[in-house]
Amino acid sequence: MSYSDTELMVVKAAQELRDGDSVLVGIGIPNLAANLAKRTHAPDLRMIYESGTIDSDPSSLPLSIGDPVLASGAASIESLHGGFNYYLQAGRIDAGFLGGAQVDKHGNINSTVIGDYDDPDVRLPGSGGACEIASNVERTIITTSHQRQRFPEEVDFVTSPGFIDGEGGREKHGLQGGGPAAVITDMAVMGFQNEEMVVESIHPGVDREDVQEATGWDIKFAGDVDETEPPTEDELRLIRDELDPDGVYL
Amino acid sequence: MSYSDTELMVVKAAQELRDGDSVLVGIGIPNLAANLAKRTHAPDLRMIYESGTIDSDPSSLPLSIGDPVLASGAASIESLHGGFNYYLQAGRIDAGFLGGAQVDKHGNINSTVIGDYDDPDVRLPGSGGACEIASNVERTIITTSHQRQRFPEEVDFVTSPGFIDGEGGREKHGLQGGGPAAVITDMAVMGFQNEEMVVESIHPGVDREDVQEATGWDIKFAGDVDETEPPTEDELRLIRDELDPDGVYL
């Protein structure tokens, strides 16, 4: 069964979630991934959105993190103050999704500016809640497309800290969350060893050179780097028929 | 029409409230006073209780600050955290009632211990929310019975700051509320001049010497000290027939 890059990313992102996790979900791939995990290996996943909905049970695909389907049938709804304080800062969230215009070798993310802060080439949306997710969640999962300008050795601006300057960087800065656990792109799945990004599996049809070419530094490959396992038919059917039947994000 | 000391105190305390005030009410005399004010000269009085009920509209006499009649029909209910933060600390309360085992010359109140803190003669209940009322409310109204041991020159323990050590005391301590505005006892009504307690009116049947005798320092008397005006028949009727028909506090 053929599949798109997005579908593969959704499936890989879903596999990063564990049953019983409280996960801070965003719109698009993260939302599809969380809902896929909940319908497969993680029925007790608790989906939490930045808008304050706790244990959402969306009856249809949410189009923004404030979609009413995330509020209807949720277990609870917090104000912004409550969600960020009681859930994020208090360390109640196990996993969270992040994206961004740039991700660097140490998993730091830029979603603020390309170029100089005071005279930017491109003004990006800014942190939103990304900095607090990156700081306080136990495992962050980064999803992004894999292009050289998106993977510089060092980001132009650290919006959301990964491992900062590498080993011991998070401890030095007093960050309670564990930092980036996985980076999932349209080419590969990467993890972190000694606080540096390492390719763990490469998607079918992509080779090492492609990944290196699309990365702005000499990226390391794990000793046992494998071909990424493709989505199963069940996973694809769930994504296409139940989660995003109109193909909004696929 | 004859009246009790308590009834006179209720009426005098009510007269300290202004229409439109948000008042932090306690049980007993303060509750009767606030409800009397609301039914007479201050129909837009907003009664707020330490338990977090905002603009309560009690259908019957509350027996504690957490009585369900204070919640039913209120405009809002805050948690303890919300009430103390959004209302008291933020300076949203105009007037508040305080009592205590000792009140001194500068309006400081002790409701913690008689004697030494670590080996008390009498262990009193402690501050509760009194310290934050004394600190943050614009005008506090103190009601207590008038006895020498209750009116020492200096309290054994400052639970709730009045003017602390006198002129400029509150400014020096950064307190936003205006401090004690009135002390209402079963003998007299006192105000403050230059941050020191001054007798403003003496109740019928009591003379200056009685007041001085029941006070632990040379208390000052205002130049125009009057006899306290007795309650009107309307006021007494409201108190007896509507506010406390069973005479719980009278």
Added chain:
Amino acid sequence: MSKVTSMKQAISTAISDGDSVYLAGFTHLIPFAAGHEIIRQEYTDLEVVRATPDLIYDQMIAAGCVGKVTFSWAGNPGVGSLRAFRRAIEDGVPNPIELEEYTHFGLVMRLYAGAVGLPFVPLKTFSGSDLPAENDNIRSVQSPFGDEEVYAVPPLNPDVAVVRGQRADENGNVHLWGIPGEHKEAALASDTVILSVEEIVDESVIRSDPNRTLVTADDIDYIVEEPYGSHPSYAQGYYDRDNDAYLNWDEVSQTHESTQEWLDEWVYSVADRDEYIRKLSSDRLLDLQTGNAYSEPINMGEN
């Protein structure tokens, strides 16, 4: 594995001698049944924490369960003082207890700091009072914006909290209405949480109104369905405060001996809350019934 259990089981599994325990509830939904179970199980040396250590803490102190009280107002609300509490402090009967004292705001902010994971929280109170001199957990801190100094308190994270609500689903998503007090902060600050409710209801009831939820399943370890679990305190919409019980306690607790007799009759010789309630006269129960006054519903929309 279901979290739904008996209070007996919940208390015996959750609490150990010497633990810090917060029985939440400010004037409303006070977990009296949990307190009685703690007494029956003869715990000792507990640090009991509570803004208002009222009758239930007075009973635990009289029973010898308590080594320390952390509090902000210790009285019999609307009635007078707590006699067992005072006997322990003034005379060391049945044992001396240590005190750690705050104002309501100070203690609530300690719980809040514990619930939100901060090393300290600033607050505007204590200045000009003698309390900071007696408690090293009340310290001043300067604002990094300008010269203003305010006081601060550190987080409080009790070992165990007992919190209440009117209704919860069997996962522990709980609705509370009326006076919320500090139930939420106590639940979120504590390591282990026992939730006791008047009714366990279908999950759809809770999820029909998520804005009413106090805390969610993830923060609840044990759930006890316990009608009248707050008597002689009250549960808004279920039963009123039994004011005679508060007045009566002022008599009962006059001496250590009369207090022990009351504990024998109403706690030690009673198996659980159900038996306690059945022991009350039906007149008394009927007097506590409230009529019905339903809230105007909201429409969440069919999404």
Added chain:
Amino acid sequence: MSKVTSMKQAISTAISDGDSVYLAGFTHLIPFAAGHEIIRQEYTDLEVVRATPDLIYDQMIAAGCVGKVTFSWAGNPGVGSLRAFRRAIEDGVPNPIELEEYTHFGLVMRLYAGAVGLPFVPLKTFSGSDLPAENDNIRSVQSPFGDEEVYAVPPLNPDVAVVRGQRADENGNVHLWGIPGEHKEAALASDTVILSVEEIVDESVIRSDPNRTLVTADDIDYIVEEPYGSHPSYAQGYYDRDNDAYLNWDEVSQTHESTQEWLDEWVYSVADRDEYIRKLSSDRLLDLQTGNAYSEPINMGEN
């Protein structure tokens, strides 16, 4: 004197050129009608503050009302970037604007500090990020209990806030359900507050459920009854988000000229929200209708 008035009157009385203004609402109950009225009244040099300056701030920026944006995430939610916002920053069109930038948590905590009267509040974020270097209102502070350092932000007290809710009584006691965002903190932090609701209801409706109240009358200066006041955002239980409008804005705002044309048609040539809504096709309005899903009521008891 009644506070109930029109949005036109409320805005013209409450706001002056150069004021700081917070239109509250995080993804839900965004006060679009108030934003359009600000544009119609041709305000200039406003400091507009908002966690998520989405379409409504993009429109105000394009209309030349804005001198400064204080924010934490500037995008078209679920769609892409804010083109007018970017034109102002990248090219100074129609005028350059100053930026003051936070994270969501940072900005919400500034409002909270403003609402609760504190000179600063600590929070766990910013560490390891480059944001503190660009914003002097983000400073570190050491805990008075141990060595831990955290960041802190000062209070934010806007001159004017516009907040929304589904229903309020004519005094301004307001119920909000669904996603509450920062409506409460914005109302309590600001000097002047305009409340806009879908419906004005009898006081007894609000008082039947005081736990649902967002803010009370004392904090509200003007009340506007304005059905569909949040379109194309949504009001839980009243109407859904008009997603096509968000997608369409991405087209409309491609150039400054096309943006002006849209403003001419949908803002400047429209008298008020009622006329705006009548201008929408009935198909579009019908698509936004939600079915009914009522909350399970609570019993407050007859006291």
